[in-house]
Amino acid sequence: MDVAQRPEPISERPTARSASAAVAAVAPPSPAAAADPAVRTTGTVPGTVPAPAGHPGRAAQAGPPGPSSQSGGARPAGELADVGIQLLAPDGTRVSDPRFTALADHDLCREFYASMVLARRLDEEATALQRQGELVLWIPCRGQEAAQVGSAQAVGPRDFIFPSYREHAVAWHRGIPAAEVLRLLRGISHDGWDTHAHNMANYTIVLASQTLHAVGYGMGVLLDGAVGTGDPERDTAVLVYLGDGAMSQGDANEAFVWAASFGAPVVFLCQNNGWAISTPTSRQSPVRLSRRADGFGFPGLRVDGNDVLAMHAVTSWALAHARSGGGPVLIEASTYRMAPHTTSDDATRYQPADEVASWAARDPIERLRRMLARDVPAGWFDEVRTGADDAAADLRRACLALDPPPAATLFGHVSAEETPDQRAQREWFTAYRDSFL
Numbered sequence: 001m002d003v004a005q006r007p008e009p010i011s012e013r014p015t016a017r018s019a020s021a022a023v024a025a026v027a028p029p030s031p032a033a034a035a036d037p038a039v040r041t042t043g044t045v046p047g048t049v050p051a052p053a054g055h056p057g058r059a060a061q062a063g064p065p066g067p068s069s070q071s072g073g074a075r076p077a078g079e080l081a082d083v084g085i086q087l088l089a090p091d092g093t094r095v096s097d098p099r100f101t102a103l104a105d106h107d108l109c110r111e112f113y114a115s116m117v118l119a120r121r122l123d124e125e126a127t128a129l130q131r132q133g134e135l136v137l138w139i140p141c142r143g144q145e146a147a148q149v150g151s152a153q154a155v156g157p158r159d160f161i162f163p164s165y166r167e168h169a170v171a172w173h174r175g176i177p178a179a180e181v182l183r184l185l186r187g188i189s190h191d192g193w194d195t196h197a198h199n200m201a202n203y204t205i206v207l208a209s210q211t212l213h214a215v216g217y218g219m220g221v222l223l224d225g226a227v228g229t230g231d232p233e234r235d236t237a238v239l240v241y242l243g244d245g246a247m248s249q250g251d252a253n254e255a256f257v258w259a260a261s262f263g264a265p266v267v268f269l270c271q272n273n274g275w276a277i278s279t280p281t282s283r284q285s286p287v288r289l290s291r292r293a294d295g296f297g298f299p300g301l302r303v304d305g306n307d308v309l310a311m312h313a314v315t316s317w318a319l320a321h322a323r324s325g326g327g328p329v330l331i332e333a334s335t336y337r338m339a340p341h342t343t344s345d346d347a348t349r350y351q352p353a354d355e356v357a358s359w360a361a362r363d364p365i366e367r368l369r370r371m372l373a374r375d376v377p378a379g380w381f382d383e384v385r386t387g388a389d390d391a392a393a394d395l396r397r398a399c400l401a402l403d404p405p406p407a408a409t410l411f412g413h414v415s416a417e418e419t420p421d422q423r424a425q426r427e428w429f430t431a432y433r434d435s436f437l
Helices: 031-035 077-081 106-131 145-153 168-173 178-186 209-223 250-262 289-296 308-323 353-360 364-372 378-400 407-411 420-434
Strands: 160-162 238-243 266-272 300-304 329-334
Touching: 106 145, 106 168, 106 178, 106 308, 106 364, 106 378, 145 168, 145 266, 145 308, 145 329, 145 364, 160 209, 168 178, 178 378, 209 238, 209 250, 209 266, 238 308, 250 266, 250 289, 266 289, 266 308, 289 300, 289 329, 300 308, 308 329, 407 420
Parallel strands: 160 238, 238 266, 266 329, 300 329
Antiparallel strands: none
């Protein structure tokens, strides 16, 4: 893929790559797995959890119980040791898992790499633009590229995405022009892209509110009869992203209740990057976040969020499960934020240096590069980087060309029809502004 050009929209890619059909069939867990409380996860069918096609006899699982609540700031050592379902080790070697296999072929793995390199380079450029006063704020996604690119690739042409505010790699992988992601953070618009053109809602700044929006959309899909028909041209699922901090919000838990009660076709993807600003996950929850699903009665899976192959495979299964009428799924992507929470944050004040170094060794881009380097010419990696640099230069030019709209437009979309009070306010504001010209 020429990374100087934005990736084609998911809906235009070959449907075989989405692997929806490959994971549509499900099987119940084996009796041994169901009897083991360490691996059992309650499914939408009481007592069962569908396993991915091709992996009969073992339930999808969230991993062993998490450590007890920690009072310290650093992520517990167990968090590093148990990242969940993994198909690609940090050294670039393939890992066997009885529940899932990698669905991405060689060409798609190369596309994953190019998309992640592009996302990181654009993220770096946006950070620089903010430091130079061209953006009001920037929210880095460095380190979370695999969790976002792998999951975004699993989305089908009819599915709809609800992001939080850090899913830049998702947006760029789906073909949203890079500069449109910057509109809101340049302070010139209340939104960015055309949500209907990309089947992706705009960013939500208020923590976890997007989970309720996603469940509402999913319930609408149910009412439309677009779930469980067996028709790939009709069945629809919803993918919503949230962070580990949002998991502590009431809105998220209310969304879980509604999704479980109505069997809404929603996949909740929690990117657990270890820190809710400066609050560690261990202080928010005494158990793995994926196990929250147990209490609501739907499957919860913990995945290595720095493994793009595992993220793609697990999200593909979860979305197929939702589309088929199986109800909601929670995915906890165990990853790490290799940058500040936002450009107004100083992460060095709370992130331990040894923890950062441990996760740097698990870098998602370097991991895939090591795998590809076995049969991909070295020059190809240079071409990918050059293309990303060119795209970053294009982003800079496009950002600087984003001029603010006339100030009076802030009155234009307050209500469907302008009221007399709004008209008076607009006229006063216009006259006041003109008095300075």
